[in-house]
Amino acid sequence: MIRTAAVVGAGLIGTSVALALSRRGVLVHLLDTDRDAVRTAVALGGGVDCPPDEPVDIAVIAVPPSAVGRVLADHQARGLAHAYTDVASVKHETERAVLGGAPDPSLFVGGHPMAGRERSGPLAACANLFEGRTWVLTACEMTSRETLNRALAMVAMCGAVPVVMESDAHDRAVALVSHAPHVVAALMAARLENAPEEASRLAGQGVRDMTRIAGGDPGLWGDILESNATAVADVLSELADDLATTVRALRGLAEVDAAKRAEEMTRVIDLLGRGNAGRARLPGKPGTAGGALVPVVIGDRPGELARLFAAVQDTGVNIEDVSIDHSTGRPSGLVELVVATDAAGLLADRLLAANWTVQRIRPVYANRAAGAEDRDRSTADRVSVPS
Ligand SMILES: NC(=O)C1=CN([C@@H]2O[C@H](COP(=O)(O)OP(=O)(O)OC[C@H]3O[C@@H](n4cnc5c(N)ncnc54)[C@H](O)[C@@H]3O)[C@@H](O)[C@H]2O)C=CC1
């Protein structure tokens, strides 16, 4: 049980943690080298502007990655807390710095909430930033059970879903799903810097979606990239190969020779298809991965989908995600409803009782999108197996 906490670094993430914990009745002490940041965080209701008289239950170090080791060592030497965690986007280097410099490394477990924003500072903070989001904890052999338990309790109080993994594996994973995408977004956005007015005026939601994260603080992101440079460079190097192939293919598409154009078109279509497949691997909605998938056959008639959703609503079960497949040549489609695991049985029973055709319930794996495990099977196969 966490009753008292300290947050060092009252910026976006630190103040969001402080707000979430304060709402759960925790007394949070806010510390930052920037006095204005502390004052703002206090004014928002994040906690109090004074150091604790005695060690708090947990201290959360929410400063840029390169500063975590030093800040943790300083505060541990002063006995700030009984347990320590951080929120830095890169874990291996931080862990090394902590193990090398902290007075008692057993009191530290690395942490990384997989939630954030492209704005910095306490004014961008929000109490429910972590609600339903993954929060990685990188426990190592030095971490004590008590420290891990305190961090798990803190993560739960923030409404997040803990995932324990090794720091190396974490860093490779976030290089792929967070850090390289940030660089690509920034590079694409940089193309727009000198865009003629007539082009930027035409910008729609696509380019805004694709470049949203490029709005992040360059100083912080420089620090993140420096701490995970090799893993990010590995992802970008493979991307550079694909880019080179794409450029060659596009140049080929502009040639007069029809056979050459057809060959290059195959390359382009293949690349776009790989994009579809890669995107399908992302869980539908953050925090919902790990539920159950309830496949329901529907007739290809107007209003059928609405009728199904109304039937689900009657059961009181929340739909976390949904995907719909239409089977060519058949008067039916398959709706895959993703719901909480413990609600799936009830939902299937109630839909069967209401004469819906429900197929076998399957788990949704954390690293898969709803239905991704069926990608290699034809839609027609799946629809033709009524229970
Ligand atoms: N921005 C994001 O979306 C996410 C960031 N993170 C991680 O969270 C950490 C903090 O990032 P943000 O909150 O976005 O940054 P921020 O810039 O909003 O806040 C950082 C705060 O740390 C303070 N600070 C810096 N050095 C300090 C020191 N030596 N002692 C005390 N305070 C110090 C700064 O004054 C600032 O108020 C970083 O390690 C980042 O990698 C994690 C998940 C998401």
Ligand SMILES: O=C(O)C(=O)Cc1ccc(O)cc1
């Ligand atoms: O804005 C988004 O969509 C993010 O993905 C935010 C984010 C930024 C940095 C992190 O280390 C973790 C999450």
